[in-house]
Amino acid sequence: MKTTKFLLASLFVMSMIVLPSCLDDDDYDMSLRYPNALVTVKETADDKLFFQLDDQTTLLPVNINTHPYGGKEVRALVNYKEVDVPSGDFDKAVHVNWIDSIRTKPMAPNLGDQNDEKYGNDPVEIVRDWVTIAEDGYLTLRFRTLWSNMGVTHHVNLIPTNNPENPYEVEFRHDAKGDVGGRMGDGLVAFKLDDLPDTEGETVKLKLIWNAFNGVTKSVEFDYKTRTATPGTNVIAEQRNVIPLN
Known part of the structure; x- marks a missing residue:
């Protein structure tokens, strides 16, 4: 199910955190417009940012140095690609093209x-x-x-x-x-x-x-299934959604 893509912008206007890219306009990959994963944004006890992709898989975002939501645990849509660099204690290393929090x-x-x-x-x-x-x-x-x-x-x-x-x-x-x-x-x-x-x-x-x-x-x-203990924080932020929603 995680490989299916849909254009959220057709449903409501997205406001994403877009990370720097070296692509020229003429070479722009249209797939970058779409989310390709739903994750939980977490931090370890020593403030290391990571994403929980599913119940088993963790991702290390190698191009993000600070927590995009102030250290708070939230669900988010992301567009990323796997990269061949060490991931340490995490399952995969990824380059994040953009991330957008969900309420x-x-x-x-x-x-x-x-x-x-x-x-x-x-x-x-x-x-x-x-x-x-x-x-x-x-x-x-x-x-x-x-x-x-x-x-x-x-x-x-x-x-x-x-x-x-x-x-x-x-x-x-x-x-x-x-x-x-x-x-x-x-x-x-x-x-x-x-x-x-x-x-x-x-x-x-x-x-x-x-x-x-x-x-x-x-x-x-x-x-x-109740999630197993992870090194992430248990704090929830009621993050914004771009439609009027509480």
Whole structure:
């Protein structure tokens, strides 16, 4: 799934951290416009920047000297290429062409009868896509809903359902703040799943439910395993997304 590419700029305007390149305009590689990986941006205990590509693979970005997000752990889209240089304690060394953070949030508490008031219940669709995935202790989602051009900030949250028969059932909540017209457009958001019970090394089914546009509750399951200890920080920054999203 990680090799699939799509043009996020067709969904919303991207604002990327672009790293220097020696390519001339006439030789520009169009593939540089597209992300080719979804990663977690981390630091080791001694402040060494690295990327977690999936549950097993780590990347050393050899052309970035400082943490692009102030030392905070976030999910991000990147465009990179592997390079043949020593990677030390990491699996691969890479040259990063650009990186763009995704809105990264902790889970929110289930408030029972107050959930609709607190988190809203406006419809969305979850898009089947390579970035819709549970990995490295996060659930990253590409979702689709109506957006106007009025600059209204939509709020999205992930809450546990507190289903006694399935502790790994979660619900995506969307509060459009009254912005329920306009055109369909997509957003990206990542939620850290450390509020869920430890799977103790086992892979379980993580069930996601949401309120769809046809008025029914839809669901999908992901393979999920609590992430193993890494040298990265556990601090989450609620990084910006370029569409109005909270």
